[in-house]
């Protein structure tokens with residue numbers, strides 16, 4: 001699992017090079033957004049249960065067939081599994097935000113996920129929609145907490161969406 005710093009060091013060490021201007025720029029960006037990243041993780045932590053619950057409600061409102069007989073989230077067990085998955089996406093997104101690197105998502109979340117979903121008939125497009133709903137909620141909450149530039153929050157959610165659906169946003 002890497003973060004921006006360890007990722008850069010690993011790359012430059014492989015080439016046997018000092019940290020050059022590009023590396024320094026990347027590090028400046030990362031440290032410059034560091035406080036906001038940590039604050040955002042705090043906001044996610046404080047609101048995680050509500051975010052998952054409300055994003056789930058919104059998803060099932062938009063796509064009610066998911067929770068009707070025949071839908072993949074029908075039955076209490078599968079409904080709970082769906083919300084649990086949403087919680088995984090949110091928690092790992094918060095790690096990736098702090099790390100400034102998507103490595104943790106590749107390693108812990110996305111590996112083999114598509115295959116698992118396909119084999120269980122879990123539909124990917126609605127899952128991606130759920131991830132995007134959570135992104136919007138997190139951005140609103142973080143903005144409301146007074147953090148001005150919330151663009152960096154897109155990254156982990158969009159990364160999961162892209163890797164998962166293998167579709168361009």
Ligand SMILES: CCC1=C(C)/C(=C/C2=NC(=C\c3[nH]c(/C=C4\NC(=O)[C@H](C)[C@H]4CC)c(C)c3CCC(=O)O)/C(CCC(=O)O)=C2C)NC1=O
Pocket residue numbers: 066071072073078079081082083085086088089108109113116120122123126127130
């Ligand atoms: C931390 C990394 C990690 C992830 C990401 C993860 C996902 C994950 N979701 C699963 C199931 C599931 N995932 C869903 C999710 C949904 N169904 C829908 O209709 C919605 C669109 C969606 C919610 C948004 C459902 C319903 C199941 C149960 C499917 C079944 O057993 O039939 C399973 C199969 C095993 C199980 O039920 O626990 C895995 C491995 N597990 C992990 O360890």
